[in-house]
Amino acid sequence: MVYFKKLDANDWLDFKEIVREAFYREDIQEEDFLKLIGDEGFIGVFKEDILIGYLRLITHKNYGHLGQIAVTKFERGKGYGNNLLEHALGFFKNKGMKRVGLYVETKNQITISLYEKYGFEKQFESWHYWIEEEFYKQIEEISEKIEKSDLRILTSSDYNTIIEVFPEINKEELEAHLNNILKPGLTGGESIPLGLFVNNKLQIYGRLNPEFPGCRPFLVTDPKYVDNFISGTVIFKKKNYIRLTFNRDSKLANFFQKRGYKLWHHMFFMEKMEINE
DSSP states (O other): OEEEEEOOGGGHHHHHHHHHHHSTTOOOOHHHHHHHTTOTTEEEEEETTEEEEEEEEEEETTEEEEEEEEEOGGGTTSSHHHHHHHHHHHHHHHTTOSEEEEEEETTOHHHHHHHHHTTOEEEEEEEEEEEEHHHHHHHHHHOOOOTTEEEEEOOGGGHHHHHHHOTTSOHHHHHHHHHOTTOOOTTOSOOEEEEEEETTEEEEEEEEETTTTEEEEEEESOGGGHHHHHHHGGGTOOSSEEEEEEESOHHHHHHHHHHTOEEEEEEEEEEEEOTTO
């Protein structure tokens, strides 16, 4: 029999091992873990008082996001994924969410089938790239310097501008990002909304977490502006690589592939509507 409860400081070592197994290269630190203690959406599933899995559930007004779901490798294939997903949906229903979204690897058909069983449907593709330190140096050498471009930290006053340029963005998440800049994510640290402007027009929006480090979402009007944005993040990043995650944009994915950047995740975004029914 399993049960659920919020994670606490005593769960750190077991949690760290589950993250290592499920999300390779997720460099979670204890101080980041402790920042999330007490968050009602940071939930562990226990079997005989031993942590065997966890959920990271995030709410933005009427939208719920299943940030992470994981089970220790020793307990996989025993149906606990169903337990976690049902608990997550119950959590979001109690919070009055109207829809729930998540990301899943395109090649993970077993998990995709599980989500489909619970009413989730594929909406679009998503790509997650790693850009290592060596590429930063190359970018400086090969990038075309664009005149009258500048990288700015955005605020809630930029909400309408971002929506006008990128109408496909998740508006509930965007509002939360702009209004809670200092709120830590799963890996801690500040999340900084950045905008690259060319001739005073927004061309790129990226929410950067320097500790992670990475941008999600990352939206561009044209790949030709990407080098300038990446170069500008050097003053913020704290590690020798950066991650960029973006949706729908196969043109940008082809641009990154030609550059030789490492594709770490190729995912589907799936969504379940009418969660309260």
